[in-house]
Amino acid sequence: MSRVFSGIQPTGNLHLGNYLGAIRNWVTMQDAHECIYCVVDLHAITVAQDPATLRAGIRDMTAALLASGIDPARSILFPQSQVRVHAELAWVLMCTARMGWLNRMTQFKEKSGKDREGASVGLFTYPVLQAADILAYQATHVPVGDDQKQHLELARDIAQKFNTDMSVELFPLPEPVIQGPATRVMSLRDGNAKMSKSDPSDASRVNMTDDADTIAQKIKRARTDAEVLPSEVAGLAGRAEAANLVGIMAALTDSSVAAVLAQYGGQGFGAFKPALADAAVAVLAPITARFNDLRRDTTAIDVVLAQGAVRARAIAEPVLAAVHRAVGFSG
Ligand code: TYM
Numbered sequence: 001m002s003r004v005f006s007g008i009q010p011t012g013n014l015h016l017g018n019y020l021g022a023i024r025n026w027v028t029m030q031d032a033h034e035c036i037y038c039v040v041d042l043h044a045i046t047v048a049q050d051p052a053t054l055r056a057g058i059r060d061m062t063a064a065l066l067a068s069g070i071d072p073a074r075s076i077l078f079p080q081s082q083v084r085v086h087a088e089l090a091w092v093l094m095c096t097a098r099m100g101w102l103n104r105m106t107q108f109k110e111k112s113g114k115d116r117e118g119a120s121v122g123l124f125t126y127p128v129l130q131a132a133d134i135l136a137y138q139a140t141h142v143p144v145g146d147d148q149k150q151h152l153e154l155a156r157d158i159a160q161k162f163n164t165d166m167s168v169e170l171f172p173l174p175e176p177v178i179q180g181p182a183t184r185v186m187s188l189r190d191g192n193a194k195m196s197k198s199d200p201s202d203a204s205r206v207n208m209t210d211d212a213d214t215i216a217q218k219i220k221r222a223r224t225d226a227e228v229l230p231s232e233v234a235g236l237a238g239r240a241e242a243a244n245l246v247g248i249m250a251a252l253t254d255s256s257v258a259a260v261l262a263q264y265g266g267q268g269f270g271a272f273k274p275a276l277a278d279a280a281v282a283v284l285a286p287i288t289a290r291f292n293d294l295r296r297d298t299t300a301i302d303v304v305l306a307q308g309a310v311r312a313r314a315i316a317e318p319v320l321a322a323v324h325r326a327v328g329f330s331g
Helices: 016-029 051-068 085-094 099-103 106-112 121-135 146-166 212-220 240-252 257-264 269-294 298-327
Strands: 003-008 034-039 076-079 141-143 175-177
Touching (some): 003 016, 003 121, 016 141, 016 240, 016 269, 099 146, 141 146, 257 269
Parallel strands (some): 141 175
16 A cells, blocks of 8 residues: 655745746646645744744635645645644654654754754754654655655654564555655755755746746846757756756756756757756746636635645544554553
């Protein structure tokens, strides 16, 4: 049996990195698997959030996922805070996870920066809540971008240790699904930094809400080197910005890096960038149009989320009951 689980934070806009790295795979996996997708609002408050912005963000992220092709008739789509199992299981798993394991998490180091002492405890234990998200549904496959690899390894370690400590076979070890030519989309301003919702420069990312002109402008201004594109993949070594744009092109056109280079090798960015902008607009414009339409009907969005939560609870609550028995809270 296979079951897919994944999550996304409702902070900021859905961007091209989220879409090409993860959401596209969420959409295709619906064809062959039982899928559960979560708007992770509990994770969002590990850093300060304005309540009104968070409330709007949960709905907007839901509308963006629906616009991208998540189908609530087939998949479960719900907000994490409406299913209490996540927080409760996270507590139990915090007693399974070891300090040393969490101390190794690179995302905490990046996000807490120079102010480790001032970071919330939640930001430190964030990956344990992520493990609880996955394990509450006994999920077997987790489609994510490359940046979540370490958190997924931790989820596997936690699952394994819980099973061993309690002499049960309750949690399957979840497999990360990191696939496609754009598992790590980089900033348009810096080929060595991840494209991210939290980058202060809006020019660093293509948002799913950007119109065609904005997308074309951002791609035109994207940082590049002065060389022409190579004809072979090996020629991208040491050219982070070029590799990033070629990877994005491959993902947008359902192609491969080699095929894109076979077509554009020898050409400069003056020719490549307009083609890339066209490819981006072709994929994003219909999603943006659906998003702008869907987000207006907040009642319909709330219904999707409430119905999703009911279905999610029906799966997660029996798992939590089994956890209670395994640890000795109940007979
Ligand atoms: P989040 O909200 O940062 O990102 C959502 C998804 O988008 C992927 N992603 C990217 N992929 C490629 N290139 C990029 N530049 C890029 N930026 C983001 C992420 O890898 C992710 O798949 N902790 C998670 C959310 C989460 C979760 C979970 C995921 C909570 N619980 C359980 C899987 C399973 C996060 O903050 O993703």
